[in-house]
Amino acid sequence: MATLISTPQDLDNIRNDLTGTFELTNDIDMSGWGNWTPIDDFGGSLDGKGYKILNLSINHNAHTGLFGITSSTFTILYLGFENIDIVNSNSNAGALIGYTSGSNTIIDNCFVEGGTIQAYGYAGGLIGNLRGTATVTNSYTNLDSIHTTNYRSSGFIGAFVGDNHLVENCYSVTNSLTSADPNEVFGFAWYENNSTVNNCFWDTEVSGVTQTHHGTGKTTAEMQTQSTYTNWDFTSIWGINGSYPYLQVFGTPEQPAKQESREVTSYLNIITSQLDVAIDDYVPPKIETRSIQSDIQPISSHIQSHRATLRSIEGYLSRIDTNATQSSHIVRVGNVTSFVSPIQSSVNVSTYRQPIIQTINLVSYLNRIQADTDVLLPSSSKTINGYITIESNQSRTSYNVNNTYSQVIENPSYSEVME
Structure with a gap:
């Protein structure tokens, strides 16, 4: 019966039973664990059940990966890695295994996405150095960078050593694939002896690497096209949705948000x-x-x-006096219409009639003032009649004398009406 793994501590306890059978029950986030110590000499089996190990961080000076070195029978199924950070100062490195020499290594339906690997010796996205007898199928890596400080760097497997390997239906994408020696960089894998590699690919555009000992280089567009992957099972194992292929056992990945760049030019009208x-x-x-x-x-x-000019106006009927320096006689019929915006005005109207003197002070807030002034020409034989009308808002003052009706509201003006 398999031992269930649900926490980082459960994962670490695998080293206490190196031939045991283990199963993941959920994704395991290693971000709080700190530096992981690789498990060495594992010869059991681990079934990821379609779950992932997240944020695995390793800084080590021997064979480096989740498993540092493996031997004997070793089986890993349906296991994924996301966001790894691996540094090796003296040996081989890969996300899953640094070095394997087992007589029957089986790896199927595994992937590594996101992160970096730096090693002294052989470095590969999934495995650093593959020896012994091994079968690796239906797996992929998609990493930010792989770099070696002394030896060979490859996108998927650092190096095959031996003749008894089968690698089939796998691919790699590496954004930065480098080595201290540019001649020791290989797109998919490097090998020492003969091995069988079928229907395996790497992205030449993203990595910028065109040489390899195994696999076939493809452009990014080709790598994201299903027809490139001849003889792959897109019914029950693989899926593709406009990007690189994914493994169905881990579920359908979310479609990346479509990003578009648009230039928008905005013009503001001149404000008048x-x-x-x-x-x-x-x-x-x-x-x-x-x-x-x-x-x-x-x-x-x-x-x-608005600024008002005070003026003196004399009529035949009565006289309106102000402090203005101008005066005029109205001697013809005319209509005057004016409009004044809202302002505060103080209007003083004084009426003089011996012996009575009246002074009226008005304060008003005026909206539009419409004023019509009609003056009738006097007749030589009749009494002169004058009619003055000013309409306003909220204020009215009137004084009648000798058949003459006057109503005055000004804004802002000082007016005196005298008889």
């Missing part, structure tokens, strides 16, 4: 601020245009400033 300066002497409004920086929206601003 209109200043109207109205003077009673009929000076045309002054228009000022200003350019204002805005990150939100074009903003319209309308500002009006």
Whole structure:
């Protein structure tokens, strides 16, 4: 009966039973474990059951991997690795095994995705140095970088040594595949003697490596096309969804978010601020245009400033006195219409009639003021009639005398009406 593994400690306990049978029950995150010590001389079996070992970190000076060195019968099935960090200072390194010389090594449905491997000797994504008798099938690696400081670096298996190996239906992708000696870099694997390698591939565009002893180099587009993988089982073992093939036992990976870059140019309209300066002497409004920086929206601003000129007006019926220096006689019929924006005004209306003097002070907030002034020409034989009307908002003052009706509201103006 298999021993179940659900924690990092359970995984470490494998070293206490080197011929045992083990099964994972869930993904195991090693990020809190620290530096992992490779398990040596393992000769049992480990069934990952489609689960993964996450964030495995190793810094070691002997054969380096989850298993440092293996011998005798050794079986690994349905096991994945994500985000590894392996540093070896004196020997061989791979995510699964640093060095194997077993007489019957079986590896099937395994993968390594994400992370880096650096070694002194042979380095490969899955296995550093493969010796003895081994069968490796339906597996892949996709790593950020593999580098050796002294010897050979390969994308999938650092080196085959011996004649009794079968590697079939596997691939590798390595973003950075390097060695201290550029001549010792191989896309898929390096071998010393003859081995059988069927339908295996590596990405030449991503790695930038075109030489290998085993496997077939393909472009990225070819590596992401199902027809490239002749004789692979895409019914029950492999799947592909627009990227590199994946193993179905681990579930369908999430489709990467589609990224698009688009250039958007935004133009802001010039913001126009209109200043109207109205003077009673009929000076045309002054228009000022200003350019204002805005990150939100074009903003319209309308500002009006009104200045009133005081003037003296004399009529045949009554006289309106102010402190203005100008005076005029209204001698013809005319209509005057004006509009004033909301302002605060103080209006003083004084009416003089001997012997009574009345002064009225008005304060009002005026909206638009519409004023119509009608003056009738006097007749030589009849009484002169004058009619003045100013309409406003909220304020009204009237005074009637001799059939003349006057109503005055100004803004802001000081007016005196005298009879």
